[in-house]
Amino acid sequence: MPAQKRLEGIKVQKQIHNIYMTLLPRQIASYVKSTSGQIIDDIRATEERLIESLAALNSITNHLFFRKYEPFGRTVPYALVCLLVEPILLCLVQAYVSPVRWTRYLFTYGAFYASLLSSIILYRLSPFHPLAKVPGPMMHKVSKLWSVWICWQGRQHTEFKAMHDKYGPVVRTGPNEISVVDPSAVNDVLGAGGLPKGKWYLARQDERAPSNLLTLTGEKHANRRESGIEGSMQMLSKNTMRSSPKVLRCSLKDPSPLGIAGGGMTLMLIISELPPTTFYLHSFDFMAEFVFGGGSDMLKEGKDKKEILELLEHHMITGALVAHIPWFFYLGNRIPRATEATLKMRAYAVEWVQTRLAKGAKVKDLWYHLTDEAAREKEEHPLMKEVVADALLAIVAGADTTSVALTNFFYMILKHPEHYQRVQEEVDRVYADGDATDVSKQSRLKYLSACLNPECFYPRTDDFVPSRWLSANNSDSDSEDHKRHNRKAFLSFSSGPANCVGKKLARQEMLMVISLLMQRFKFTFAQDFDWEQWPETMKDFFATSRGPLRVVARTKS
Numbered sequence: 001m002p003a004q005k006r007l008e009g010i011k012v013q014k015q016i017h018n019i020y021m022t023l024l025p026r027q028i029a030s031y032v033k034s035t036s037g038q039i040i041d042d043i044r045a046t047e048e049r050l051i052e053s054l055a056a057l058n059s060i061t062n063h064l065f066f067r068k069y070e071p072f073g074r075t076v077p078y079a080l081v082c083l084l085v086e087p088i089l090l091c092l093v094q095a096y097v098s099p100v101r102w103t104r105y106l107f108t109y110g111a112f113y114a115s116l117l118s119s120i121i122l123y124r125l126s127p128f129h130p131l132a133k134v135p136g137p138m139m140h141k142v143s144k145l146w147s148v149w150i151c152w153q154g155r156q157h158t159e160f161k162a163m164h165d166k167y168g169p170v171v172r173t174g175p176n177e178i179s180v181v182d183p184s185a186v187n188d189v190l191g192a193g194g195l196p197k198g199k200w201y202l203a204r205q206d207e208r209a210p211s212n213l214l215t216l217t218g219e220k221h222a223n224r225r226e227s228g229i230e231g232s233m234q235m236l237s238k239n240t241m242r243s244s245p246k247v248l249r250c251s252l253k254d255p256s257p258l259g260i261a262g263g264g265m266t267l268m269l270i271i272s273e274l275p276p277t278t279f280y281l282h283s284f285d286f287m288a289e290f291v292f293g294g295g296s297d298m299l300k301e302g303k304d305k306k307e308i309l310e311l312l313e314h315h316m317i318t319g320a321l322v323a324h325i326p327w328f329f330y331l332g333n334r335i336p337r338a339t340e341a342t343l344k345m346r347a348y349a350v351e352w353v354q355t356r357l358a359k360g361a362k363v364k365d366l367w368y369h370l371t372d373e374a375a376r377e378k379e380e381h382p383l384m385k386e387v388v389a390d391a392l393l394a395i396v397a398g399a400d401t402t403s404v405a406l407t408n409f410f411y412m413i414l415k416h417p418e419h420y421q422r423v424q425e426e427v428d429r430v431y432a433d434g435d436a437t438d439v440s441k442q443s444r445l446k447y448l449s450a451c452l453n454p455e456c457f458y459p460r461t462d463d464f465v466p467s468r469w470l471s472a473n474n475s476d477s478d479s480e481d482h483k484r485h486n487r488k489a490f491l492s493f494s495s496g497p498a499n500c501v502g503k504k505l506a507r508q509e510m511l512m513v514i515s516l517l518m519q520r521f522k523f524t525f526a527q528d529f530d531w532e533q534w535p536e537t538m539k540d541f542f543a544t545s546r547g548p549l550r551v552v553a554r555t556k557s
């Protein structure tokens with residue numbers, strides 16, 4: 001510190017010393033006089049303690065305030081500025097009152113954050129927290145950063161299962177978050193009048209972009225859903241597979257685009273792999289066909305030229321991560337690298353829409369109905385941006401999900417040849433005429449439908465027991481087990497007013513794809529493929545990524 005400043009500092013200290021002296025009783029003052037040097041040091045130490053205590057008090061006030069008014073969206077930068085500036089102000093006060101070594105300022109600064117952190121942690125672990133009685137791992141109670149770490153590794157599905165195995169049906173999975181796996185809670189949580197969507201969803205909504213259905217909640221969600229995708233899907237549902245099966249018909253009647261040449265050759269078919277392969281390509285083409293009447297020929301080209309699926313995965317991963325720390329979303333969205341994938345996806349969506357608009361309404365696809373609805377509501381097209389957002393959502397929501405389900409289905413039946421056998425017999429029986437694209441017969445594919453549902457149901461929770469989904473007299477599962485099996489626990493398509501709008505379409509698509517494939521090919525795991533390890537390659541990022549499932553498809557003679 002320059003000499004001049006130091007001198008000024010000492011002067012200020014002396015003034016303060018004098019003030020203290022006037023305030024102190026006489027005897028003490030005389031004692032003070034005799035030991036004034038020592039006292040100045042003591043006073044300075046007291047002041048330092050005082051400032052540090054102020055820092056601690058201030059941080060606790062911050063905690064109490066932000067606990068009540070949690071920053072989100074635009075308020076996040078203000079909150080961060082507050083938290084950065086407040087300890088600086090305290091240091092300035094300290095410098096004014098009693099200039100000290102710079103290490104003391106660091107100490108004051110540190111005291112602020114240390115107390116803030118301790119106050120947060122102690123509160124979250126304390127019996128005063130509203131979720132104090134809900135059991136759960138300590139790390140999860142303390143911070144959501146732990147969930148971010150688990151999500152980053154793609155371990156959410158295994159970690160949540162492990163937590164429920166250990167702590168029961170209700171687990172505290174975050175400071176202010178619980179996970180429930182009790183079927184009797186489904187209505188209370190997801191049903192009409194259940195809980196509104198939380199920040200986990202809202203965090204996915206960039207405030208500069210039009211909102212899509214998934215990120216809306218309450219009345220807004222209900223209105224948009226009814227006048228948008230759901231209404232359009234209903235109109236399409238009567239002739240879903242007639243109006244939009246082109247991709248299925250061309251890709252599956254002629255199986256070569258699926259990666260399989262005919263003529264009795266044995267070919268290796270990698271059913272699902274990231275970077276994407278067959279089912280991924282198929283599902284994406286299918287959804288593009290369904291939504292925009294075409295525009296994606298990945299299956300035919302045998303690859304994803306624009307790397308859209310990679311972008312999608314990137315977008316899903318970042319979405320899954322920030323959903324755990326919603327306050328970060330606003331800032332993260334301003335990091336160019338982090339938003340690259342989302343922006344590219346949006347640009348593709350605009351491109352698809354432009355192509356579709358140029359093409360005109362040759363096909364009554366989802367877009368046709370969506371835009372009709374928008375026009376009916378407002379006469380012009382003020383909702384166009386939102387329609388684009390929902391159209392893109394439909395593609396994203398429908399492509400990855402079905403490809404994962406199809407891949408898992410093949411894994412499960414190849415792992416359990418007895419079920420494979422029953423599905424095969426059923427497909428051959430129902431489609432004895434050879435036309436597996438006939439949707440009207442799908443209601444007879446009972447065993448195949450049952451195979452698309454199981455794993456993870458009560459009882460024998462972790463076993464693949466398709467027959468639990470059949471009616472009791474049709475089922476060969478233990479009758480007691482059958483009675484206890486609770487269909488309400490089936491939440492693959494969610495439940496209530498925000499359940500999956502594409503449920504019916506997805507089922508039709510999957511039943512058709514499987515029937516067509518099983519009619520033409522005999523599948524086995526590739527010889528050198530370690531199929532037992534395959535489930536370990538699964539990663540849960542809300543959407544699921546997984547390693548290649550190596551399967552050999554032999555054409556039937």
Ligand code: HEM
Binds near residue numbers: 214215393502
């Ligand atoms: C096997 C296939 C599918 C599965 C497992 C599945 C699953 C789900 C689930 C669990 C949700 C609720 C998400 C949440 O609220 O967190 C959902 C929502 C949604 N799904 Fe699907 N889905 C599938 C196929 C499709 C298809 C083919 C479409 C095409 C239209 C679609 C469109 C949507 C839309 C638009 C939503 C948002 C609904 C809303 O928020 O109101 N899904 N899906």
